[in-house]
Amino acid sequence: ELRRLLGAGWSAELERDVPHAWLRHGDLVLLSEDSFRAEPWHRLGSALWETVASALGARRVARRGRVMPDGMRTPRVTLLLGQHGWVEHVDNGIRYTFDVTKCMFSPGNITEKLRVASLPCTGEVLVDLYAGIGYFTLPFLVHAGAAFVHACEWNSHAVEALHRSLVLNGVRDRCRIHSGDSRQVSGAAGLRDRPPEWQSWAEGTAARIQGLLAELHGRPWRSSVLHVEAVKSYAPRVHHLVLDLECRPVLP
Numbered sequence: 001e002l003r004r005l006l007g008a009g010w011s012a013e014l015e016r017d018v019p020h021a022w023l024r025h026g027d028l029v030l031l032s033e034d035s036f037r038a039e040p041w042h043r044l045g046s047a048l049w050e051t052v053a054s055a056l057g058a059r060r061v062a063r064r065g066r067v068m069p070d071g072m073r074t075p076r077v078t079l080l081l082g083q084h085g086w087v088e089h090v091d092n093g094i095r096y097t098f099d100v101t102k103c104m105f106s107p108g109n110i111t112e113k114l115r116v117a118s119l120p121c122t123g124e125v126l127v128d129l130y131a132g133i134g135y136f137t138l139p140f141l142v143h144a145g146a147a148f149v150h151a152c153e154w155n156s157h158a159v160e161a162l163h164r165s166l167v168l169n170g171v172r173d174r175c176r177i178h179s180g181d182s183r184q185v186s187g188a189a190g191l192r193d194r195p196p197e198w199q200s201w202a203e204g205t206a207a208r209i210q211g212l213l214a215e216l217h218g219r220p221w222r223s224s225v226l227h228v229e230a231v232k233s234y235a236p237r238v239h240h241l242v243l244d245l246e247c248r249p250v251l252p
């Protein structure tokens with residue numbers, strides 16, 4: 001079909017310009033940066049993109065440029081056929097929606113997304129400091145059983161996409177989006193001001209030791225938590241902690 005469109009203008013150089021691979025996001029195909037760059041293609045105008053779309057069974061066509069070095073991973077994507085760049089991509093049973101001209105979807109992250117989805121996070125409250133369109137936030141909520149995720153993101157287009165995907169996957173009520181610089185929003189949102197992470201564990205441990213001492217000595221003891229030092233984490237839910245506990249017998 002492309003040969004027919006170009007007629008006598010067809011050449012080996014043009015053939016090399018025809019892509020052999022592309023990304024498909026629903027009804028939109030995303031072509032690589034080096035596709036259809038030669039000048040004769042331009043003369044075909046929209047007929048070229050309609051032909052490409054019909055050959056690939058798509059309705060919209062876009063072409064990738066380089067990701068901009070702006071800290072927001074903004075892609076340089078040009079929409080060549082179609083009215084808008086919003087797409088839906090289903091990955092490991094999760095529906096991601098985003099505007100391909102504004103946000104990046106990285107299929108290369110799939111192994112990490114699968115690993116995150118399989119982590120045992122039941123009941124955990126998580127913070128995703130660089131949430132993007134939810135590559136990790138969504139698997140945490142949909143598959144890993146997280147109770148709640150605080151998702152920080154400063155790219156407003158990614159925030160919009162994340163919001164829509166949370167709704168699509170029915171987990172909007174378990175995520176708070178902190179829109180802005182994660183170095184500031186996490187503090188502003190009270191994430192740093194919450195009770196110390198190990199407080200309830202320390203208090204429970206203190207109560208158990210107090211009970212053991214009372215049983216051993218046959219009279220009441222009191223205990224108070226002086227300090228908790230989180231030394232390191234070996235794995236999810238496996239931590240090395242030091243608890244400074246003051247224990248004294250209750251004087252008659």
Ligand SMILES: C[S@@+](CC[C@H](N)C(=O)[O-])C[C@H]1O[C@@H](n2cnc3c(N)ncnc32)[C@H](O)[C@@H]1O
Nearest residue numbers: 071072130131132135152153154155180181182
């Ligand atoms: C490479 S993407 C990573 C997205 C996802 N976590 C992943 O690994 O696929 C990094 C994201 O962090 C955001 N980002 C970078 N610095 C940030 C900051 N200081 N505060 C909030 N978001 C930030 C960018 O806009 C981008 O969406």
